[in-house]
Amino acid sequence: MADNDAVFKAHAVQVHGPSADEAREAFLRLPRQGCLAAVCPWESRLELLAALEESGAFAILFSVTDGFTAVRIEALKGKAGPCYDTGRSAVYRGGAAALDDDRHLIVGKLRVCEKTGGLYTLWPYRDVLTVTEADPALRARLDSDPAPFDCNTLDADCRRLAAMLENVQRPTPNVQLSAYVYPGPFRALVLQDGRVVRRGAAVLVEECVAAQNGMVRLPLARAHEARPCETYAAACRERGAAFILEPLGSGGARVAALADTAAGLEGPALDALRAAPRDFKQRLLQLIEAREPYLVLTGSDPGAAGGCCPSTQVGAVNRLVRAGALQAYAPPAPPESCTATFYAFPSEICAGKKHGPEFRLCERVRAQAAAALREGC
Amino acid sequence: MRAGADGERRYLDYAASAPPYPEALDAQAEAARRWFGNPSAGHAAGRSAALELRRLKTAFARALDFPDGRVVLMSGATEANNWVIRSVMARFPQGRVLVAADVHASVWQAARLFEARMDVLAPDRTGRVTPAALADALRPDTRLFCCSHAVNETGVVHDVAALSALCARRGVLCHADGAQAVGHVPVRLSELCCEFYVFAAHKFGGPRGCGGVCLRWAGGAGWLAGGEQEDGLRAGTENLPGLAGAAVALGRSLATLPREAERLRALACRLAAAARGADAACRLNGDPAAGLPGLVSLSFAGLDGHALAADLDHQGFEVGTGSACAGSRPAPSRALLAAGLSPEEALGTVRVSMGRLTGEIDVDAVIAALTATVRRHRG
Secondary structure: OHHHHHHHHOOEEEEEOOOHHHHHHHHHOOOOOEEEEEEEEHHHHHHHHHHHHHOOOEEEEEEEEOOOOEEEEEEEEOOOOOOEOOOEEEEEOOOOEEEOOOOOEEEOEEEEOHHHHHHOOOOOOOOOEEEOOOOHHHHHHOOOOOOEOOOOOHHHHHHHHHHHHOOOOOOOOOOOOEEEEEOOOOOEEEOOOOEEEEEOOEEEEOHHHHHHOOOEEOOHHHHHHOEEOEEHHHHHHHHOHHHHHOOOOOHHHHHHHHHHHHOOOOHHHHHHHHOOOHHHHHHHHHHHHOOOOOEEEEOEOOOOOOOOOEOHHHHHHHHHHHOOOOEEEOOOOOOOOOOEEEEEOOOOEEEOOOOOEEEOOOHHHHHHHHHHHHOOO | OOOOOOOOOEEOEOOOOOOOOHHHHHHHHHHHHHOOOOOOOOOHHHHHHHHHHHHHHHHHHHHOOOOOOEEEEEOOHHHHHHHHHHHHHHHOOOOEEEEEOOOOHHHHHHHHOOHHHEEEEOOOOOOOOOHHHHHHHOOOOEEEEEEEOEOOOOOOEOOHHHHHHHHHHHOOEEEEEOOOOOOOOOOOHHHOOOOEEEEEHHHHOOOOOOEEEEEOOOOOOOOOOOOOOHHHOOOOOOOHHHHHHHHHHHHHHHHHHHHHHHHHHHHHHHHHHHHHHHOOOEEEEOOOOOOOOOEEEEEEOOOOHHHHHHHHHHOOEEOEOOOHHHOOOOOOOHHHHHOOOOHHHHHOEEEEEOOOOOOHHHHHHHHHHHHHHHHHHHO
């Protein structure tokens, strides 16, 4: 098992603050087997998770850092390959079922091919799956006449699960629900009572359920992002079995973040403005006083691997963006090109009617920002 | 050259180059007009070209079920095959390359640059490279295995899934030349463990000058001096219009693939049966019922394949004699010798490869012409 881990860990790449496209590109640049770690703001997690899922990553798992302002997403590459039978099976040790990143819905015991069996022995799955060893005779055939294996059982497994969950008792309404997020490594879990929890989505569940499924509790400031779980049987009836494969939406989280800042700058944002480098404070004050809508910086964040023309100023400004003190707009361009980024205060960058964004001045936010910037200036 | 008896010339050399889809050429021209900006330039025209290039690459990759790697554009499969072998051999100066004996000349000649570190794996009597033979041939210091997905001379389709999976288990990089396969047989790269899968657009009805490698390897470097295009792997402004045409051609090919494969295999079987019925010494290379759709390789021991092809050409039938790239050489085909043919048989080989514009009437005509020509050459 450790040897298997080492193959993936030998090609580990880390990127900081990537856009979804940058994360995707970094993942595609990995060799056939490898591991990508991407550190991004909490608000960007769904977009990055969706990009990595789409790029063929598996065992995607994230951890929360910096008091829930950032997440570190780890994704493995290496699920390409044919499916051959070596008699292996996997059992999910959690709730009713788990959906992995390769269209396997593990309901009870699932027969898996040699490739999937091998992937399931890797470290992200080790605590949640039990995998049987390969049959020696079938394994020996891999080098001569491998036995094909039909992994395409998702539809049948979805229907079986729906039938199993049709009459399951729903949770009692008076139980206290709290806000949690499921960090992976599965794409989605189906709890014993039929509720569906998707990786990365903030949901309301009971504390004991969260503990059983390795979920992470959201802090009070983020609790409002959580939504009730949908139920498997109902969703299956309405949208068909494929609903479980629906990609994660990212619009909700981003809109929420913008809505929060539109109301004015909050503590962390104001603290970040106060702590900004002196020359940059002057630049922002000049922007406010001259009623300029935005400033443009070229170069990349020195913390982002592979970016061209690293700039300490971009690094400093991006810290303000992460703290919610500024908003950024990068015109669409491939990740390897030299980037020019537009910066404005939160809620000042809006979708334009033609090409690119439109800018509007938000007096209240600018007044708050100016006060914070003048402190110690 | 004059036309055939019915006044038409018949192109039957699709394996060398397929007639382009008109829509592919339209897409190429439209892209050349619209996305003229250099994708490396930072201005709006350059940025929009770069975005279009990426969109096209994503679409192309999706058509090959290749979500998890990069599409690196090159001038064609020959350059791509050379790039793969030179890159890997440079990365592993002590490593060996194992090459299937029936590969295209671009793979073979590139590997021969490292002759002292080159091993050869012969196919079996049916023309197949088997996992068992590969398992035996891999040495502890083998770093790269090269094979064709579909063999250009015999039409044999190798089980690249099994071969690449075996390479992966042994820690050997796998390079599959898919130039003949893409657009003609199902290619799902998510089911192959290849680090390198090479394609050429003109083989599936796309424009010439556009090919490349589907890449899952991080160890390569560019060997053309110049810009940092393709992540530094291939200098030179990317052929965006070519890729636009290739993407359309691939889409068209895949849309009709199941139906066309069945139709072309039936035509190929008919031609093969007629040829063998007409000449007792005719040997059929590969299996037209299961191989590359529409490809029939026939060896007429004692005859000169080039003379047969020239005669057929004179009658309006454009056929190949094996590898088009080796078409002017009198030497017997390496791939045919590897498949167990005698030099005499190999030299008497003609290859008829059909495609989307080939109909029953063409097959009837070529059967009549081929059988008559063989009879005449036998004296």
